[in-house]
Amino acid sequence: MELLINNQLKELLALRKWLHKNPELSGKEKNTSQKLEEFIRQTSPDKIITGLGGYGVAAVYVFGEKGPTVLVRADMDALPIDEVNTFAHKSEVEGVSHKCGHDGHSSILAGLALALKNKPLSNGRIVLLFQPEEETGQGAAKVISDEAFKMIKPDYAIALHNLPGFEKAAIVLKDGPFAAASTGMIVNIKGASSHAAHPEQGNSPVKMLSQAMQEIPEIPEKKSSKFKDFALATIIHAKLGEVAFGTNPGKAVLMATLRTFYNDDMKVLVKEAERLVKSLAEEHKMKVEISYTEEFPATINDKKLNDTIRQVCDELGEEIIEIDEAFRWSEDFGNFTSNFKGVLFGIGAGIDSPGLHNNDYDFPDEILPHAVQVFYHTIKKISNA
Numbered sequence: 001m002e003l004l005i006n007n008q009l010k011e012l013l014a015l016r017k018w019l020h021k022n023p024e025l026s027g028k029e030k031n032t033s034q035k036l037e038e039f040i041r042q043t044s045p046d047k048i049i050t051g052l053g054g055y056g057v058a059a060v061y062v063f064g065e066k067g068p069t070v071l072v073r074a075d076m077d078a079l080p081i082d083e084v085n086t087f088a089h090k091s092e093v094e095g096v097s098h099k100c101g102h103d104g105h106s107s108i109l110a111g112l113a114l115a116l117k118n119k120p121l122s123n124g125r126i127v128l129l130f131q132p133e134e135e136t137g138q139g140a141a142k143v144i145s146d147e148a149f150k151m152i153k154p155d156y157a158i159a160l161h162n163l164p165g166f167e168k169a170a171i172v173l174k175d176g177p178f179a180a181a182s183t184g185m186i187v188n189i190k191g192a193s194s195h196a197a198h199p200e201q202g203n204s205p206v207k208m209l210s211q212a213m214q215e216i217p218e219i220p221e222k223k224s225s226k227f228k229d230f231a232l233a234t235i236i237h238a239k240l241g242e243v244a245f246g247t248n249p250g251k252a253v254l255m256a257t258l259r260t261f262y263n264d265d266m267k268v269l270v271k272e273a274e275r276l277v278k279s280l281a282e283e284h285k286m287k288v289e290i291s292y293t294e295e296f297p298a299t300i301n302d303k304k305l306n307d308t309i310r311q312v313c314d315e316l317g318e319e320i321i322e323i324d325e326a327f328r329w330s331e332d333f334g335n336f337t338s339n340f341k342g343v344l345f346g347i348g349a350g351i352d353s354p355g356l357h358n359n360d361y362d363f364p365d366e367i368l369p370h371a372v373q374v375f376y377h378t379i380k381k382i383s384n385a
């Protein structure tokens with residue numbers, strides 16, 4: 001028997017297009033989660049948990065007393081990007097659209113629910129998690145710390161992300177780090193303002209700001225011996241004083257994104273960036289306050305789970321692409337791999353696909369059945385092991 005029967009593939013594609021037309025931003029996935037919950041109810045899971053870490057929904061399928069609990073996660077939030085596409089399923093919400101393919105990821109998980117209904121497993125417990133708020137890095141942590149999540153107790157966690165720039169449906173794998181850790185660093189600098197005619201009477205942060213803008217990005221290279229792998233610091237925003245031509249500024253804000261492939265390298269990068277900022281503050285007699293936002297742990301893949309996926313792809317005849325270096329972007333699935341044995345793999349979205357977060361991107365429907373197959377056979381193998 002096929003994994004998807006009758007009109008199920010059509011239903012899934014219709015679901016994908018409905019989600020694309022009705023995108024919701026991170027933390028606001030109310031209708032999305034309702035729609036997905038309705039869809040998976042037809043597969044009669046043993047339990048449905050709603051309101052997980054916000055609008056998260058988990059469907060729990062119990063197939064036997066024996067065997068592990070495998071959690072499969074899909075994200076479902078859209079982005080504050082105005083869609084330029086003109087196809088029939090284009091976003092109906094101004095300024096919001098699915099530009100990361102989370103509409104596709106959720107539809108794949110809905111497809112996995114149908115596959116489990118059509119061909120039940122003989123062992124284990126499968127949890128299909130529709131996770132909110134991935135784009136801001138909040139969702140995974142919120143779900144995991146939710147009281148209701150305690151009953152799930154996954155032994156393994158699996159997820160995928162579609163990847164433009166790779167052959168359609170190719171499965172992209174890497175052991176160890178797969179996606180970078182990243183942290184938004186915010187530095188508030190306080191000096192003293194004065195009349196622009198008398199800068200000598202104030203203490204402008206301009207010198208400290210320009211030095212910090214120059215030197216923070218240089219940390220990974222200058223301190224390279226302290227990092228075991230990739231590290232990057234990118235200045236993403238700076239503000240000095242106000243637009244007031246009569247005033248010598250007394251404050252500034254500087255923001256940087258810090259990235260590393262390993263969580264302990266992130267600790268080093270944060271420490272070095274703080275050390276630099278504090279020493280510049282001392283030199284220029286400024287007060288500084290440092291805070292952090294949008295923190296993503298690194299996504300670190302379990303080799304054994306990857307080997308299972310390799311085996312499954314070989315058996316199914318799905319193409320595998322092994323990558324040598326982790327991706328520099330971050331995924332909040334890193335919260336799962338930090339807590340459970342887990343793996344995030346990529347699935348090619350096409351060499352010519354517009355990039356993720358580009359305003360003309362759209363999830364390629366052709367890869368959906370491939371993803372359902374790989375997920376299904378992987379969790380089946382894990383459950384029987």
Ligand SMILES: [Zn+2]
Pocket residue numbers: 099100135356357
């Ligand atoms: Zn994204």
Ligand SMILES: [Zn+2]
Pocket residue numbers: 075100101102134161
């Ligand atoms: Zn994404």
